[in-house]
Amino acid sequence: MEIMIKIIFLMNLVSFMCYAQSSVVTHSPIDKMQFYPCSSCHQPSSLSAMTLKPRTSRKSLGIHEDIEFKHMPEVMDCFMCHGHKNPDTLVLLDGQTIQYEEVPLLCGQCHGLKKGEWDQGLHGRLEGSWKNQKIKPICTDCHKAHMPKFPKLKAFPPPKVPKFGRKKGEH
Amino acid sequence: MDWADRLKKLLEERLKKPVNRRTFLKGALATGGVAAVAKASSEVLHPSPYITDRYTWEKFFQKHYKEMTPRDKEKVFARIESETKKKYGVEVKVSDPQPIPGVKFVYCLNLSACNGSRYCVKACVEENNLSRSPQIQYIKVLELERGSFNLEKSNRYYEGESVPNDGKFYLPAQCMQCDNPPCVKACPVQATWKEPDGIVVIDYDWCIGCRYCQVACPYEARHFNLADPEIKKEEINPNQGYLSNRIRPRGVMEKCTFCLHRTRKGQYPACLEACPTGARKFGNILDPESEVSRILRNKKAFVLKEELNTVPSFFYYFDD
Known part of the structure; x- marks a missing residue:
C-alpha cells in the first residue's frame, strides 16, 4: 500500500513538473485591480447590507450603479460569485474561495465545455509568441464580467468596388 | 511669313535653285528624321528618371x-x-528570416467566432505595406447568409455599423498557402515557390508580371500592382522582409505570406493579433501540443474548394 502511495505521489510530482515546464502563462487581473482593491471600501462586516435587491431597485447598488448586469437574469445576489467574508476573492458554488486570476474556474461551473476548450487553447485569443511564451488571456480579459456577451462592433469600411467590376460575391 | 515659307526660302538660298514640292518634302522628311534620331539618342544617353530608377x-x-x-x-x-x-x-x-526546421505553419479560423469587423484587414494593410491606392487587400471578408454556404452568393462589400449583422456569418479568405499550389505551377519563370515551412513566397524582383498565377489561383489570393503603391510616409512599416512585406515595385504580383517576417521570429501574424474575438489560430502543425494541432484533432475542420486538390494549409471550423 505504501509503495502504491509513493508511486502515485511520484506520478503527481512528474505531471506537476511537466505542467510547470509548459511555457503558457495566463494573464492576471490583479495588475488592474491593485489600485482599487475591493477591501479598500468594503469591510467584511458591512457586506451583509450589500445583498442585491430585486432588479427593480438597482439604486441599492450605490456606487456600483453603473454596473450593468446582463447575464443570468435569475441571479440577484452579488455573493453568488463575490466573496462574502473576504471581498478580494471570488467564491465557487461549493463555497470554495478562489483568487481573481482563477476566474475560469468560476465561469467553468456553468460553461464547462467552453472552459475545456479554453484549457486546450481552442477558445480565446492567442497572445505572446507561438514559439516561445504563449500568453493566455483569461475570461474577463475579453468578456465583461457582468455582461459577458461579446458586444457588437463597428466594422472597418469595405473595399472599394472596382470601377468596371461587378458588386458580387467572390470565388 | 510662316515657317514653311521661311524654310522654302532658306533651301532656295542654299541650293541656288527653285524648290518644287517634291524637293521640299524630301528636305522636310530628312530634317524630321534627323531630329527624331537625335531625340532618341538623347533619351538613351540621358534617360528620364523613371527609366533610370527602374532599370539599373x-x-x-x-x-x-x-x-x-x-x-x-x-x-x-x-x-x-x-x-x-x-x-x-x-x-x-x-531582413530575411529563414524558415525554422521542423516547423510547418497552419492557420485555423473559427467561423462561429468571427464577427466580420475587418480588424484583420486593417492590420494586414498596415503591417504589409499594402497599396492604399490602387487599393490592394489580402484578406476578403465574405458575408454569408446564416444556414447557407454558397460563396458565389456572398457579399464582400457589406457595411457594418454593428457587426455581426442579423442573420449573417462571416468567412475571411486569404492565401491558403496550398501544399499543392497551382500558382507555383503556373509561373513561367519560377519567381514563386513554396518554402519548407509551408509558405508560398514571391521574389518580387524576379516576377515578370505575367499574371498567370493570378488566373491559376482558385482563391483569388494573388494581387497585381497595376501602379506604384501609394502609402503615406508615416504609415510605412519599417520592419520589412525581402520575401514578404517590403514595398512592392509596380508590375509584380503579391500575396499573403502569413507575415513571415514576424512568424519566423516567433510572433503571430498581424491579422491574428488584431482579431478582437479570438477567431484566428496559428501555429506549428508538427508540434502535437500546438493549438492548431488540437483544433484539427478535436474539431471538424474543413478547407475551401477541397475538390481542386490544392491541399490548403488554411482550415475553417465551427464551434461544436
Whole structure:
C-alpha cells in the first residue's frame, strides 16, 4: 500500500513538473485591480447590507450603479460569485474561495465545455509568441464580467468596388 | 511669313535653285528624321528618371533569390533600403528570416467566432505595406447568409455599423498557402515557390508580371500592382522582409505570406493579433501540443474548394 502511495505521489510530482515546464502563462487581473482593491471600501462586516435587491431597485447598488448586469437574469445576489467574508476573492458554488486570476474556474461551473476548450487553447485569443511564451488571456480579459456577451462592433469600411467590376460575391 | 515659307526660302538660298514640292518634302522628311534620331539618342544617353530608377545595372543582373549568396543579399537589401529612402523618405530595415526546421505553419479560423469587423484587414494593410491606392487587400471578408454556404452568393462589400449583422456569418479568405499550389505551377519563370515551412513566397524582383498565377489561383489570393503603391510616409512599416512585406515595385504580383517576417521570429501574424474575438489560430502543425494541432484533432475542420486538390494549409471550423 505504501509503495502504491509513493508511486502515485511520484506520478503527481512528474505531471506537476511537466505542467510547470509548459511555457503558457495566463494573464492576471490583479495588475488592474491593485489600485482599487475591493477591501479598500468594503469591510467584511458591512457586506451583509450589500445583498442585491430585486432588479427593480438597482439604486441599492450605490456606487456600483453603473454596473450593468446582463447575464443570468435569475441571479440577484452579488455573493453568488463575490466573496462574502473576504471581498478580494471570488467564491465557487461549493463555497470554495478562489483568487481573481482563477476566474475560469468560476465561469467553468456553468460553461464547462467552453472552459475545456479554453484549457486546450481552442477558445480565446492567442497572445505572446507561438514559439516561445504563449500568453493566455483569461475570461474577463475579453468578456465583461457582468455582461459577458461579446458586444457588437463597428466594422472597418469595405473595399472599394472596382470601377468596371461587378458588386458580387467572390470565388 | 510662316515657317514653311521661311524654310522654302532658306533651301532656295542654299541650293541656288527653285524648290518644287517634291524637293521640299524630301528636305522636310530628312530634317524630321534627323531630329527624331537625335531625340532618341538623347533619351538613351540621358534617360528620364523613371527609366533610370527602374532599370539599373544591379537590378538587371540581380540573381534569383535562391541563387543569391549572403553577400549578394546584403547588397540587394542595401539597395532596396536606399531606394525606399529615396522614393518614400523612410528609413527601413530589410531582413530575411529563414524558415525554422521542423516547423510547418497552419492557420485555423473559427467561423462561429468571427464577427466580420475587418480588424484583420486593417492590420494586414498596415503591417504589409499594402497599396492604399490602387487599393490592394489580402484578406476578403465574405458575408454569408446564416444556414447557407454558397460563396458565389456572398457579399464582400457589406457595411457594418454593428457587426455581426442579423442573420449573417462571416468567412475571411486569404492565401491558403496550398501544399499543392497551382500558382507555383503556373509561373513561367519560377519567381514563386513554396518554402519548407509551408509558405508560398514571391521574389518580387524576379516576377515578370505575367499574371498567370493570378488566373491559376482558385482563391483569388494573388494581387497585381497595376501602379506604384501609394502609402503615406508615416504609415510605412519599417520592419520589412525581402520575401514578404517590403514595398512592392509596380508590375509584380503579391500575396499573403502569413507575415513571415514576424512568424519566423516567433510572433503571430498581424491579422491574428488584431482579431478582437479570438477567431484566428496559428501555429506549428508538427508540434502535437500546438493549438492548431488540437483544433484539427478535436474539431471538424474543413478547407475551401477541397475538390481542386490544392491541399490548403488554411482550415475553417465551427464551434461544436
